[in-house]
Amino acid sequence: MPIPAPELYPPFNIIRLSHVDFGVTDLAASKAFYVDTLGLQITDEDADTVYLRALEERGHHCMVLRKSETPHVKALSFKVFDEAQLDKAHDWFKGRGHRVEWVERPYQGRTLATHDHLGLPIEFYFKMERLEPIHQKYALYKGVKPLRIDHFNCFVPDVDAAVGFYNEIGFRVTEYTEDEDSKRLWAAWTHRKGGVHDIAFTNGLGPRLHHTAFWVPTPLNIIDLCDLMATTGYVSNLERGPGRHGISNAFFLYILDPDGHRIEIYCSDYQTVDPDLEAIKWDLKDPQRQTLWGAPAPRSWFEHGSVFTGVEPRPSSLGASPIIAP
Template identity: 40%
Template sequence: MLPPVNLKPPFNITRASHIVLNVADLAKSREFYVDIVGLVVTEQTADTCYLRGLSEACHHSLVLIQSKKAASTCKRIGFRVFLEEDLDLAYAFFKEQGLPAEWVEVAHQGRTLHVSDPFGTKIELCAQMETRPRLYLDRDKFKGAHAQRLDHYQIFSPDTYQSCEFYSKLGFRNSEYLEHGDTLLGAFMYRKGTCLDLAIVQNDGPCMHHFAYIVPESHNIFTACDLAGIYGYAHEVERGPGRHGPGGMLFVYLRDPDGHRVELCDGHYQTIDAEIEPVRWDAASLNTSVRWGLPALHRWYFEASRFEDAALIETPSKPKPETLETYIQKQLALD
């Protein structure tokens, strides 16, 4: 059973906006996201690279920060709010809840608020960002998988129900959810009117499992796999190509030079209308692929990027999925 949703939340989050990652080698990470994923560089300094998708008008959706000390960690996941006044309302809300809330200066954004959810997930809220021309018709700029726009994040939480309850208070609705009996293991939540902005899965956390970009054509997913092989990342094509059960998208998951996981997927359905009910999936009969495709590797289910300076909380009930390793063992036992 899902927690109730506040359809008139205290402030208006509109969408997943941008993610900030620490990386060990800025040049190597930039090459990965340009040559394989197909993002474009908006701007770069000595220690920071700002990238965006071809159809994105805002200055950045991915920020890479050179950080030898904290490499392979996620600094923040970003959400947009609709109006400047929503930032003030958000600040008041987090303070009232006894959660961290701090005004910060961030380049290329308007007023920016750093907050954390009850389990320590690091979040950045802003209402404005500098804009640049969209490049989705500039074919001379096309590289890699032609990534169009940032779509969603998936995080690990030690208690999916409590996390889902918190984000439901902020107006996030569930498109689909994953249960084992009465235990909520996965919540697929949205604000922007398609089926996903934030996925929450039960595991030791808080951690950032992956972030996802939409590609324009299904063949771009295979292009990313080919290019990963060409550029020396064959073993980092971690899962797929395949088709999800929840969401129904074609997908592939890649690991970047620091182990951060990025998903490339095609588009999914709209969820704007208030009467739409979320779809329940039974964890006992689902490996998040349906009809075809092999289960994921063990590492896909359990490895994720830690949030910088966030304490890891162990979950009392870790998921027990069928992994590719256990699937192969079962098949060998049958032979």
């Protein structure tokens, strides 16, 4: 199925992804992983919650960790252009029969909670408390030196349907993988902020969160993180990489946090600001689409994901499969 023409004048204006809200079973262990090992900065915490930001970010947080009985994802959040966009988003989702609710979130202004076509929980806001810049406080640069949150990737049972829905609200496709036999999409990368993606979709049991990605300065930071994790008790949390993707051209490493939430450490993709930029098509059978160089992805990378609160994943009807490591 051809990808849709980009919607250049969407019903409301999303600027970028903003933050993810994780349920974690051992808050101290998660804090040690994200702060002491990866290098995210604590902006607030109490006995049940930790708020984190990366080093270039001015907003209060890009990740929330909440003590929970079971691991889960509460919501994926996006920032809109101004207050008026929140009302436009509210009316658009309500008009299509989606649940809409104005919710209170610490350190944020008005926040709209709703869901996409699969029930995946998404939230929108305009105002978040600003913090002082720390990007030149190099004494704070620890771990992999995470600069900013970069994207989400979600398992979905029908990538064509996901691309169609998110295209309606302005997400433009940059690259995609098509199964040549069925002509259906196996994966697609879509953006708002001018990188390769803010949110991507991968065929599989879903909706589930495949990973959250953080941008780092250089590939050497990723190599340093491998050394650090291998010598501080996290060697088994190294799932895939390092390597370079064909799609996005990014240098990558995939790791698992103590609850199994997957994190990608990521750098070196390219700019996609032009609204008329043509999407790049990949064949599912091309071995360099997922790994330009490096070891093939393990089976866990195609099967393991984080569940969303209150959402029952559905199996995909597309049986096509990429190359999987033995």
